[in-house]
Structures are given as structure tokens and as C-alpha cells.
Amino acid sequence: MKINISIFVMILLLSYNYAVTAQEELFALNPLEGRQVFKNKGCQNCHAIRGQGGKVAMDLGRNEYYGNAFDLAADLWNHSPIMQEVMAEMNIKRPVFEEDEMKQLMLYLYYLRYLNKTGNVLKGKKLLSEKGCYNCHKVRDIGNEIGPRLDKLPTHVSPLFMAQTMWNHGPEMADKMHELNLPWPKFENDDIVDLTNYLRILRKDAQPEEMYTNPGNPQKGKELIKSKGCLNCHTVQGQGSEIAIDLTEIEFNRNVTEMAGLLWNHGERMLVSMKKKKIAWPKFKDEEMGDLISYLYYLDFMESGGNVGRGEELFDNKGCASCHNTKAKTETAGPAISEFESLTSPVKLTQIMWNHAPDMEIKMKKMELDWPELTKNDIEDIYNFLSARKVLTGKN
Numbered sequence: 001m002k003i004n005i006s007i008f009v010m011i012l013l014l015s016y017n018y019a020v021t022a023q024e025e026l027f028a029l030n031p032l033e034g035r036q037v038f039k040n041k042g043c044q045n046c047h048a049i050r051g052q053g054g055k056v057a058m059d060l061g062r063n064e065y066y067g068n069a070f071d072l073a074a075d076l077w078n079h080s081p082i083m084q085e086v087m088a089e090m091n092i093k094r095p096v097f098e099e100d101e102m103k104q105l106m107l108y109l110y111y112l113r114y115l116n117k118t119g120n121v122l123k124g125k126k127l128l129s130e131k132g133c134y135n136c137h138k139v140r141d142i143g144n145e146i147g148p149r150l151d152k153l154p155t156h157v158s159p160l161f162m163a164q165t166m167w168n169h170g171p172e173m174a175d176k177m178h179e180l181n182l183p184w185p186k187f188e189n190d191d192i193v194d195l196t197n198y199l200r201i202l203r204k205d206a207q208p209e210e211m212y213t214n215p216g217n218p219q220k221g222k223e224l225i226k227s228k229g230c231l232n233c234h235t236v237q238g239q240g241s242e243i244a245i246d247l248t249e250i251e252f253n254r255n256v257t258e259m260a261g262l263l264w265n266h267g268e269r270m271l272v273s274m275k276k277k278k279i280a281w282p283k284f285k286d287e288e289m290g291d292l293i294s295y296l297y298y299l300d301f302m303e304s305g306g307n308v309g310r311g312e313e314l315f316d317n318k319g320c321a322s323c324h325n326t327k328a329k330t331e332t333a334g335p336a337i338s339e340f341e342s343l344t345s346p347v348k349l350t351q352i353m354w355n356h357a358p359d360m361e362i363k364m365k366k367m368e369l370d371w372p373e374l375t376k377n378d379i380e381d382i383y384n385f386l387s388a389r390k391v392l393t394g395k396n
């Protein structure tokens with residue numbers, strides 16, 4: 001049940017970001033509902049999620065599928081004609097979405113990649129020597145005992161817990177590394193998951209299901225960014241210092257442990273610069289590292305750097321304006337922008353574009369127009385343009 005509660009808080013955070021959405025409707029959300037929407041709307045007929053479901057099209061839970069709200073919007077739009085065609089062939093009725101359903105679906109798909117894969121134990125074993133851990137740690141009968149043994153970690157150790165523990169011991173490890181002239185080990189991809197998996201199987205009483213625990217509470221994470229001193233050097237959502245990069249600008253298309261790895265990797269430089277400034281090393285307890293990461297992760301879902309002017313150009317260049325224009329009163333014309341439904345979020349735009357796509361396709365065919373391909377940035381710009389225009393015309 002833990003997961004549901006944190007997701008609920010994530011949603012709350014999201015709603016906070018686009019402020020306009022009423023809070024009540026968000027209470028019903030949790031990722032399992034998104035799974036249900038995926039099933040109920042028939043996506044499962046053609047797509048699998050991590051191996052479960054149809055084999056007609058790609059697995060949407062596969063690890064390469066990374067997308068925030070705008071990526072998803074672009075993917076759904078660009079693939080709309082082909083999906084429509086395959087649905088017709090298979091005699092599947094194209095589903096129509098309520099805004100809430102689209103939101104659940106999109107958050108569910110977005111959340112999938114945040115979960116870790118199950119790690120590779122053999123690779124984990126190899127990493128212990130490749131990353132130089134044996135120089136200071138003993139595991140079974142290999143290695144030195146400069147630091148504590150690593151085969152006695154708690155049975156419920158998760159990759160995130162492991163990353164957090166290392167992080168907390170960072171300054172002491174760094175001192176020893178300095179003494180012994182060893183490099184700060186760097187992690188990429190699923191290194192931490194693999195390592196943790198190997199260390200776990202050394203404990204016969206380990207519980208595998210613990211691997212997928214709490215995805216973190218972004219609302220708490222938002223507070224932690226402040227209380228842990230990250231804002232001494234970083235900017236987040238316009239607050240903080242400009243010594244280091246704006247954390248909002250990093251693309252976190254990584255899973256939770258890869259993100260923990262990213263944090264760890266920069267620990268060495270951070271430590272040096274903190275010593276200079278006499279700032280204490282921030283330590284994390286309980287679920288704190290997960291909370292902090294989940295906040296950074298969910299910032300990316302709605303990442304918005306769209307450009308209104310470029311959106312307007314695109315609306316022309318991609319042919320949208322030829323049908324969505326107050327003056328266009330031809331039989332193929334669609335509603336004028338001022339008549340569009342209120343665009344309260346990118347999810348809303350995705351929902352109405354999905355629902356109206358079949359009709360738009362028919363009309364485009366009549367006008368001998370090709371289906372316009374839109375990139376993630378295109379959608380973002382168009383979204384910004386349409387929202388701004390609606391505000392200007394006072395019909396939002």
C-alpha cells in the first residue's frame with residue numbers, strides 16, 4: 001500500500017505544478033489504475049508491458065521507452081494513423097479517453113521506467129572488483145577490511161538503500177581513497193542494482209520483493225532539496241544558487257538507481273567544493289534519498305520550456321492553421337482555437353488530440369494533406385502557443 005500512497009502524493013505534486021486542476025479528481029489516482037486503463041482501453045491487445053500483453057506492436061514497458069508527457073503526446077499523435085489502421089484490421093474499436101483516464105495512463109507509462117530492472121548477479125560480482133571495492137571491503141573471503149564487510153548488509157537492502165548508505169559514508173570513503181591513491185568509483189546504467197543483487201544473495205534470508213519498494217515521495221523531496229543544502233549550489237524551479245547546473249535542466253530519463261548513481265558520481269566534486277565553502281556533507285536517512293530523487297524525476301514529466309512564438313509558426317507550418325482558423329468555414333475545417341476545450345495541462349492536449357485524431361485524419365485525406373509528424377518539442381511549443389492564445393482570447 002506504501003506505493004499507492006506515494007504515487008498519490010506524486011500526483012498531488014503534479015497538480016500543484018499546473019495549479020489549475022481541481023484537487024478532488026486527483027484523489028482517485030494511483031498507478032494501478034493506470035494499468036487498468038491500459039487494459040480497459042484495449043492497448044493490451046497490441047502492446048505488452050514488460051512482456052505481458054499483446055505482441056502486435058512494441059512493448060511499452062521496455063527499458064528503452066523513455067518519455068515524459070510531451071514525448072508521450074508526440075508518440076501517440078505520430079503513431080495515430082498506423083494504430084488506427086491496425087485497429088481497423090483487427091476489428092478493434094478505437095478507444096476514447098476522458099482527461100482523467102489519459103492522465104492515469106500517461107503517469108503509469110511514465111512511472112514504469114522509474115522502476116529498476118532486476119539486476120544481474122554475476123555482473124554485480126564482477127563490478128565489485130572492477131570498481132575497486134575489494135581494496136577496502138571484504139566480501140566472503142576476498143578483499144581488505146579497511147571499511148566494513150559488505151556481505152553483512154541488512155537483508156532488505158535495496159539498490160536505493162545501498163546508494164544512500166554509500167553516499168552517507170562518502171566523505172570517509174573519499175579520505176581513504178585519497179590515502180590509498182584510489183579513484184572515486186563511478187556508476188552507470190544498472191551497476192548499483194547489479195552490485196546490490198550480488199550482495200543480497202549472500203544473505204540467504206533476503207526477500208526479493210523488497211527490490212520494488214517505495215518509489216519516493218516527491219513532495220517531501222521538494223523540501224529535502226532545500227534542507228539538504230542542494231540549493232547552496234544548484235537552482236531548482238527558479239530557486240537557489242547558480243554555482244552548479246540548474247537541476248531542472250537535467251534530463252532524468254533514467255531509473256531511480258541510475259539517478260542515485262548520477263548523484264554519487266558527482267559526489268567527489270561536490271565534496272571538494274563543499275569543503276572549500278565549509279558546508280557539511282548532507283546525509284540521508286529512511287527514505288530520504290528516494291524522496292529527493294522522485295521529486296527530480298517528476299519535475300521532468302511536465303518539464304516545460306515551450307516557446308509560444310515557435311508554437312505559432314509550427315501551427316502554421318504543420319498545416320494546423322488551415323483547419324483551425326476562425327475564417328476557415330469549409331466542410332473540412334475544425335473548431336477555431338478559441339473554441340478548443342480548456343488546455344489545463346499537456347495531458348488535456350494529448351487527450352483531445354487523441355480523441356479527435358480519426359476525424360482529423362479523414363479530413364486531412366480529403367484535403368490531400370499528409371499526417372504532420374510532431375516532435376516532443378513541437379508539441380511543447382504548440383501547447384504553449386495554444387494555452388497562451390486561449391488566455392488572450394479570454395476563453396480559457
Ligand code: HEC
Nearest residue numbers: 041042043045046056057075076079082083086087090092
Ligand atoms: C490495434 C493495435 C494497437 C492498439 C490497440 C494500440 N496500439 Fe499503440 N501502436 C500500434 C502500432 C502498430 C504502433 C506503431 C508501431 C511502429 O511504428 O512500429 C503503435 C505505437 C505506439 C506508441 C509509440 C511507441 C514508440 O516507442 O514510438 C505508443 C506510445 C503507443 N502505441 C501507445 C498506445 C496506447 C497508450 C494504446 C491504448 C490507448 C495503444 N497504443 C493501442 C498498435 C496499437
Ligand code: HEC
Nearest residue numbers: 131132133135136146147148165166169172173176177185
Ligand atoms: C578506499 C577505500 C574504499 C573503497 C575503494 C570503497 N570503500 Fe566503501 N567504505 C570505506 C570505508 C572506510 C567505509 C566506512 C566509512 C565510515 O566509517 O563512515 C565504507 C563504507 C561503505 C558502505 C557502508 C557499509 C555499512 O555497513 O554501513 C558501503 C555500502 C560501501 N562502503 C560500499 C562500497 C562499494 C560498493 C565500493 C565499490 C564501488 C566501495 N565501498 C569502495 C572505504 C572504501
Ligand code: HEC
Nearest residue numbers: 228229230232233234244245262263266269270273274282
Ligand atoms: C557545493 C556545491 C554543490 C552542492 C551543495 C550540490 N551540488 Fe550537485 N553539482 C555540483 C556541481 C559543481 C555539479 C556539476 C557536475 C559535476 O561537477 O559533477 C553538480 C552536478 C549535479 C548533478 C548532475 C550530475 C551529472 O552528472 O549530470 C546532480 C543530479 C546533482 N548535482 C544533484 C545534487 C543534489 C541532489 C544535491 C543536494 C543533495 C547537490 N547536487 C548538491 C555542486 C554541488
Ligand code: HEC
Nearest residue numbers: 318319320323333334335340341352356359360363364372
Ligand atoms: C484537415 C483539417 C485539420 C487539420 C490539418 C488539423 N485539424 Fe485539428 N481538428 C480538425 C477537426 C475537423 C477537428 C474536430 C474533430 C472532431 O470533431 O472529432 C479537430 C480537432 C482538433 C482538436 C480538438 C479541439 C477541441 O477542443 O475540440 C485539437 C486540439 C486539434 N484539432 C489540434 C490540431 C493540431 C495541433 C493540428 C496540427 C498538427 C491539427 N489539429 C490539424 C481538423 C484538422
